[in-house]
Amino acid sequence: MIELWHGLVKALELIVTLDPEVMEIAGRSLSISVTSALLASLICVPLASLIHFHQFRGKRALINLVQTFFSVPTVAIGLFVFVLFSRAGPLGGLGLMFTPTVMVLGQMLLITPILLGLTISALSGVDRGIIDTARSLGASGLQTSIVILREARFAVMAAIIMGFGRAISEVGIAIMVGGNIRGFTRVITTAISLETSKGDLELSIALGTILIAIALIINIILNRVQQR
């Protein structure tokens, strides 16, 4: 108990004094996860619109498949990306293994089903009357799609924030394809894992506190967005 208390006090000190190592790790975590969430949304929002606004055979099955991947284990994605980008893998020649780039790609893969599925749900949730109103006022197909996206904007934003939350809190991909290299690919989750195994609880707790603070901020934003 005393050890935990000491850890908490030390962690607070590290945060308050803006310890360079803590800030660097937290900053890298944020930049990798924000990048992956933004890039994934650039792909997923148009793709979800495409799926939602078009009728095709197997649409329901595709949505079910996407939803199945909501809870895919991060280590499974990590393994897949590892095989893809390892020296002997099909994309090994790119030399991206153990770089922040491959971590971004891995996280994008992880959150794509979430973003895709939740964006489709958000678009489906738009009142049928909105679509009829837009069409009855002379909106073209594209203009109607924009109206629907605009109406669903808060739910779509919530999906993006959810995706970011999943990305920043995952550890499997970051450790498997990032390699937890100090000053290069070390992020909050991999650092906590390493420092805890080394017995350095202060740093682990400090980083854990930052992660929880980020989760709290995400939740607050999410609640605000969903209330609109």
Add this chain to the structure above:
Amino acid sequence: MALIETVNLCQRYGERDILKNVNLRIDRGEVFALIGPTGAGKTTLLRLIDLIDEPASGKIFFDGVDAAAPAAVRLGMRRRMAFVLQKPVVFNLSVYDNIACALRWRGVRGSKLKEKVNHITDVVGLSDYGNRNARQLSGGEVQRVAIARAIAIEPEVLLLDEPMANLDPLSAARIEELISSIIRRYATTIIMATHDLSQGQRLADRMAVMMGGELLQTGSSKDVFTSPRNREVAEFVGVENIIDGVIASSEDNMVTLESRGRSIEAISDYPVGAEVCACIRPEDITLALSRISSSARNSFEGEITWLVNMGPLTRVEVQCGFPLVAMVTKRSAEEMGLTKGKKIYATFKATGVHVIKRN
């Protein structure tokens, strides 16, 4: 050439026929009311006319052009119309942006856009609401935004689906006044669906009675109200006295109709032996305490079975071999001392009887 024409238009949802061979012609500048009970198919017909939905079969011609055309042509036609839905939905935007959106879709920008939106918000009495989120408005205000949004594009055809439904009497009166002013101000062709007969009568040049997906009667409001084509239309337009009978004699279109041992005289060209219904509007019946000598051809002695006060009027039900409903002023009822069980004479003119063929 009619601005809008439908030819044998049918719509079907699953196994249910919603519209059955609807043939309609609406001229430019006309105010046309579709009246009928809920579920008659009015909304379905408006949606087809606005080209939102596609018919199961039949044709729609817009300004002489077949609407079964490529998407771009249909969009062009749709952009000449505007449709205010029964439950108007506003976009999650300001009142200004709600009204501006359809103009923006048509490429109107800058000062012209601002000028148009401001003018329309003035017309509908929402000039102080421009910056407010439309989702925060009351039902009547939302309806005004929906109408403003529709007339902002200056449509050739304005489709209104139950524009006063779900509104309190005050808001409904304001919306009706707004529609009247639109009719006076713009030469827009208006097609309006309503189940409110008096509203249709007040606003429309012509109306059609729609029931069970069919147009049962089309004509001027006077024609529809005074000369309903069949029993369903008569019942819907408020003819409370529909008496079944058989034509017993006919001379120069003056017929005598036998019903339960009583004879009713009427003007009709149905032949002797035809099974018919005599339709008499309650307001065409005069009540008297004794038999009066007048030019009215029909006078029956009866007994009052029920009286109900309805504002300034009293609805009196009389049994005179067949039941009759008459409307008299409350003051007359009081002066005559009308009470349940009192003997009374119900009198009406032969010209006040509209004879229709029994189904």
